[in-house]
Amino acid sequence: MGRLFRPIGRAFTSALLGLVHLAALALSPWRIGRLLRTVSLPRFHEHGLRTALTVLGIALGVAMLVSVVLVNRSILRSFADTLDDISGKADLEVTAAASFEEAALETVRAVPGVTHATPVVQETALMRLPQAPGERLLIIGVDFLGEDDEHFRRYDSTEMKAIKDDPIAFLNASTHVIVSRALADRFGLKLKDTLPLQTPTGVQSFQIWGFIEDEGVGRAFGGNVAVMYYQAMQVAFDKGTRIDRIDVAVDPAAGPDTIAARLRAALGPGYDAARPERRNTQVAQMLGGLNLALTMGSLVAILVGMFLIYNTMSISVVQRKRELGILRALGTTRRQILLLFTLEGGLLGCVGSALGVFLGLFLARGMLGVITASVNEIYLQVAATDVHVDPVLLLGSGVLGILGAVASAFIPAREATRVSAVETLRTGHAPKHVAPGLHRTDLLAVGLLLGAVLARSLPPVDGQPFGPYASTILILLAVALAMPRIIGLVHRALARPAERLFGVEARLANDNVPRDLRRATITSGALMVGVSLTVAFGCFLESFKVSTLTWVAQTVPADLFVTSGARFGGVKNIPMADTLRDDLAALPGVEEVDRIRLVNIVYRDLPIKLLSAGLEIFSKHSHMTFLQGDAETSVPAVQAGDVMVSENLARRFGLVVGDTLRLASPKGEKAYRLAGVILDYTxxxxxxxxxxxxxxxxxxxxxxxxxxxxxxxxxxxxxxxREIEARWGEALNLYVLTARDFRGELEKVLDQTFAVMSALELVALIIAVLGVVNALLATVIDRIRELGVLRAIGMLRRQVRRMVMLEAGILGVSAVIGGLLAGLALAWVLTNDIFLAQSGWYIALLVPVLPMVQLTVAVIGVSTLAGWYPARAAARLVVSDALEYE
Amino acid sequence: MHRGMENPVQPGRPRGTVPAPLRYVSRRPVIDLERVSKTYGDGATRVEALVAVDLHIPAGQFVSIMGPSGSGKSTLLNLVSALDVPSDGRITIDGQDIGALDDDALTLFRRRKIGLIFQFFNLLPTLNATDNVLLPVMLERAVTPDDRARALAVLGDVGLARRAHHRVHELSGGEMQRVAIARALILEPRLILADEPTGNLDSATGRSILELLKKTARDHGTTVVMVTHDRTAAEAGDRLVLLRDGRLEGDQAVGPAAAGGA
Structure with missing residues (x-):
């Protein structure tokens, strides 16, 4: 294996060094650039592996940021593009809580200032083509025969032009569609081909009457789009005479806001008129929590990368004190030294960031599918298939990486300026680095913790808990500052047991750790950050899973769940016409059948869910947890027409039992009395x-x-x-889940949702482990002579290897202890503040003991293994050379 | 090369004269170098650090090796201390051909048979004096109370009984070198090799360290080989070997041995 990896490792290191070279060459017209080339570059080469590891660390951090931000943007952009393609030039759109009668169109057209108005019906259907398993199709029903529609949308379609000239044949059936050219090409569809689609009334065969080229409407929803005449679509999708919205163009002289107010007044309560972009804002708000969490996670990866730069530059300063002394003696100013070292960090940052940007582009492509799948499962249907590359964003992420690197290099660089020429040259030895005054750091750590407590209580800004997020950063910094204390405690605690268990190698390793306390602090500090993230998200995920699954078991205790088009009802599924209930109830062994309908509505500008259930059946089986009200009074009240709300909605809007909720229903605004607040994770x-x-x-x-x-x-x-599947499964594309399947699928969705977060934790851990390798390589170089002596007086190669690896393991122990402390504090803030603010749900914090033990063992194990390469280098030292090393 | 010959390395000595080291004729050589050469590099960069050196050092002898920089002293010491292997020739130490040993065996051989003393003391700063002394034992096995008692006794022998629990940074240069000598002695090796042991000490401390080495050789019958630049230090031993350009240039009895032999 070694033979395989060594050339790859060398090639990788050489490539990175080549890039560092190029970056240095670019600076060569300036004096500092020449200094960089003559003084710094040889050092980068001398410590090629360490340089490469540092660059890789930054690259990974930047890559995570780039990919996460790109994916977030791409999803929102995909939604916005679809909206643009479909709504086209609409200045306003008239909507209600759900579909509404098309009679409203006449009212809209009659409003002064409205120049054009056209109806739109919109549905997402599941294609039942063998060559397109699971593919969804956005179907837009428009009045393309009317004059107004032309104002809003552009259809580049020869067939549509022909249909417009002679529409009779096309309008003859309610199943004639025009599909995008992209869709036809992808699935080999030809004119007059049959396109089977899952609709609420079952699978229907539609016929393809034409194609729209890849422009305007034709590229909406990632190209998976079809157009129908809206009245045909009303028939095909059992919508009566209802439409989903009216696109409106207004007289520019009047302005959209004035007309919107007139429209609202004319239509009355229950209707809304607003700019189409508002839907983008609502979606951005809906996905805001997910986006912010992912972005914060990726910023932590950059933070760990910064630890790595800081560590590398600190090591470099200590190892080059003699060289610095010579430079100072030869007349290099302190300012030049400061600039030189900061530039070195910046140079590594430049190369790392550039690599990170490219790596991020690739990662984004992989990550897009995962996050889009989660968004589709939980929030709304988007078809984000392409990463939207935003050069400004790429540049911004790269600059952030470089600035992070420069900032991290600045402190060691300032230290380099303090090197005294005389002292360094006279002694001939780099003085050992001693940790700065610990009391000051301790006080600072306590101060940061207090700051973290205060930041927790800051109110959210635009619904986002920036205060608690700041609190998490302060906690991490506080624990990082406490790392010297933790290392000291671990050192004392391990002194005897380590020697007893692993012999003198363990004792020497344990004694070595605090010798360069700052290096140990930075190394284990970076690892601590990685561990703390894993602990925090591990605890949070466990708490959320247990809360959700307990709620499902208590509140949704059905034995079987039947849905169409997707495993869960709500977002991806195809709602079914209520045709199955009696047949299902008549099956042997079925006691009762409840029917759940989940509708997206907007309440006080927030997109929420409206859930209906047969309360009589639901309350009989379910053990609802009431936070306000009780089953005895609330359930009959809801059966009589009142409503209940979930805990998070009540918390968001401060709702209490007895309040009146005004909802815009298709039949106008309706008022409902709030009869209870229950625990609900829908x-x-x-x-x-x-x-x-x-x-x-x-x-x-x-x-x-x-x-x-x-x-x-x-x-x-x-x-x-099996009976249900056999009878209706194929025709209605049913998914039948037992209670156990349902829990399993739910767990899968939760894991999938948090998979990206887990990937971010993993990257932070990988970067931190690179830091361990880096620091130990430096340790080996610093202690070459000592290693030579140990070998000379009889330490075997394997004992040397064990000693260095144990040192890495002990750093891992300190990191795990710090990581557990910080992680539990982060988990507390994450569940009680951040999650509460973003979702409105309160969940009890649980600490999964076994995974924590597994994590502890894994981190210490990986940390120990990270010492393998430096250990190998240490064991291979030529003893006589090492003894002469200075 | 004849095993029974007294001191075959007598460059410049007229045949028939009897060199001082002949006093040790009855003892089996602890160090036996037969036409040992050591070269570094190839072609234009080839350096001959030692050229066909024959050297035989019997048990209990205190031998000083002198020579200018680049004469091959350190190379010789590295070879004798089994830190390096010769390019040519054979080295036998305490009856063991070290060329036949692999790295682990060489390391164990060094640990058990050779005590090393360095110019810069090279103690581990994280350990106190006693633990530094016990380090070779720790590398061998778990330390027993007997080992600890022995370390204290050895520290007593080198005059550091009262500094046994001090950390390295609390000791003076001379004291550090005494700890290093105690460390070299703890496993009662057959051979002590010292590389400029007084090079980093003031002359008074240097003299006391040399006395200690002499006493060690005398009391324990341990062979001591010391590399030095310092003529005075070199004459503290029984025998002085001179090296120049990788070749033996002289080999003579010095100090009391010379007086006795003359």
């Missing part, structure tokens, strides 16, 4: 729960997202599941 934005009868009455929506089946005692759910 949506992180908030959920309103009403009885199914109320939803049918006020929303005119009898569709079903999930049938929840309760079986009689002793019935095997698997048998009923």
């Amino acid at each position: 949506s992180d934005q908030g959920t309103i729960i009403m009885d199914r009868a109320t939803m049918i009455r006020d929303w005119d929506d009898a569709r079903v997202d999930t049938y929840e089946l309760y079986l009689t005692a002793g019935t095997n759910p698997e048998v009923v599941k």
Whole structure:
């Protein structure tokens, strides 16, 4: 293996050094550039591996930032692009809480200042083509035969022009569609081909009547788009005479805001008129928490990268004191030394950031699929297939990496300026680095902790908990400052047991750790940051999982869940017409069937969920946790037309039982009395729960997202599941999950959602481990002579190897202790402040003991293994050379 | 090369005269170098550090090696202390051909048979005096109370009984070198090799260290080989070997041995 990796490692190191060379050459017209080339470059070469590891560390940090930000932007951009492509030149769009009667169109057209108005129906359907498994299609129903529609949208389609001239044949059936050229090309679809689609009433066969080129509407939703005549679509999708919105163009002289106010007044409560971009803002707000968490996670990766630069430059200053003395003696000014070392850090930062930007572009492509899948599962349907490359963003991330590197190099560089020429040249030895006054650091650590406590209580800005996020950074810094104390404690605690367990090598390793306390602090500090992130997210995820799964077990205790088009009802599934209930109830072993409908609505400008269930059945089986109200009074009230809300919605808007909630329903604004606040994890934005009868009455929506089946005692759910699948599975594209499947799938979705976060933790840990390798390589160089003596007086090569690896392991022990402390504090802030502010959910913090033990063992193990390469280098020293080394 | 010959390395000495080291004729050589050469590099960069050196040092002898810089002293010491292997020739130490040993065996051989003393003391700063002395024992096995008692006794022998628990940085240069000597003695090696042991000390301290080395050779019958630049220090031993350009230039009895032999 070694033979395979060595040339790869050398090639990699040489390539990186080549890049460092190029960057230095660019600076050669200046005096400092020449100094950099003649003084610094040979050092980079001399310590090629360390230079490469440092550059790699920065590159990984920058890559994570670039990829996360690019993916976040790409998802929002994809949504905005689709909106642009579909809404085109609309100045305003008229919407209601859900679909509304197209009669409103006449009211809109009659409003003074409205120049054009056209209806739009929109649905997402599941394609049932064998060559397109799981592919979704955005179908837009428009009045493309009317004059107004031309004002808003551009269709580059020969067939559509022909249809416009002679529409009779096209309008003859409700299943004629025009699809995008991209879709047709991708799945080999031809004119007059059949396109089977999953609709609320089951699978329907549509026929392709034309193609739209890859422009305007044709590129919406990643190209997975079809256009129908809107009235045909109303029939095909069982929408009666309802439409989803009206696109409006206004007289520029009047201005959109004035017309929007007129439209609202004309249409009355329940309708809204706003600029289309508002939907972008709502989506950005909906995804804000996820985006912020990912961005913070990637910034931590950069922070760990900064530790690495700081460490490398500190090591460099200590090892080059003699050289610095010579430079000072030859007349190099302190300012030049400061500039030289800062530039060295900046140079490493430049190369690392440049690599990171490219690496980030690749990572973003991989990450886009994962995050889009999570967004599709939890929030809304987007078709982000391409990474939107924003040069400003790439440049910004690169600059951030460089600035981080320069800032990290500045402190060691300032230290380099303090080297006395006379002293360094006279002694001939670099003086050992002693940790600066510990009391000052201790006080600072305590101060930062107090700051963290204060920052926790800062109110959110635009709904985002910036204070608690600042608190997490302060906690990390405080624990980083406490690392010398932790290292000291670990050193004392391990003194005897380590020697007893691993012999003299362990004793010497343990004694070596605090010898260069600052290096040990930085190295284990960086690792501590990685560990703390893992601990914090581990605890948070466990707490969230346990809370969610407990809630599911108590509140949603059905034996079988039946959905169409996706495993869960709510976002990705295709709502079903209520045709199955009686058939399901008639199956042997089925006691009761509840019907759940989950609708996206906007409440006080926040996109939330409106959930309806048969309260009689639901309350009989479910053990709802009431935070306000109780089952005895609230459930009958909800059955009578009141509503309940989830804990997070109540917290967001300060709702209490007895309040009135005004919701814009398709039948106009409706007022509902709040009868109870319950624990509910349906949506992180908030959920309103009403009885199914109320939803049918006020929303005119009898569709079903999930049938929840309760079986009689002793019935095997698997048998009923197979029966349902056999009877209706294929036709309705049903997913039938047992309670166990449901929990398993839910866990999978949660894990998938947090997978990117786990990847960020992993990268932070990898960067920190690179730091361990880096620091130990420096330690070996610093102690060459001592290693020579140990070998001379009889230390075997394997004993040397063990000693160096144990030193790495002991650094890992300190990092784990610091990481556990910081991680638990971070987990506390994450669950009680950040998550609470972003989701409105309070979850009890749980510490998963076994994974924490596994993490401890893994980190110490990996840290020990990180010492392998330096240990090997130490063991291979030529003893006689080492003894003469100075 | 004849095993029974007294001192075969007598450059410049007229045949028939009897050199002082013949006093040790009855003892088996502890160090036996047969036509040992050491070269570094190839072609134009080739350097002959030692050229066909024959040297035989019997047990209990205190031998000083002198020569100008680049004469091959350090190379000779590295070879004798099994830190390096010869390019040619054979080195036998205490009856063991060290060329036949692999790295682990060489290391164990050094640990058990050779005590090393360096110019810069080279003590571990993290250990106190006693633990520095015990380091070779620690490398060998777990330290027992007997080992600890022995370390204290050895420290007593070198005059540091009262400094046994002091850290390295609390000791003077002379004291550090005494600790280094105690460390070299703790496993009762057959051979002590010292590289400029007084080079970093003032002359009074240097003299006391030389006395200690002489006493060690005398009391324990340990062979001492010392490399030095200092003629006075060199004459503290029994025998002086002179090196120049990698070749033996002289080998003579010095000090009391010379007086006795003359």
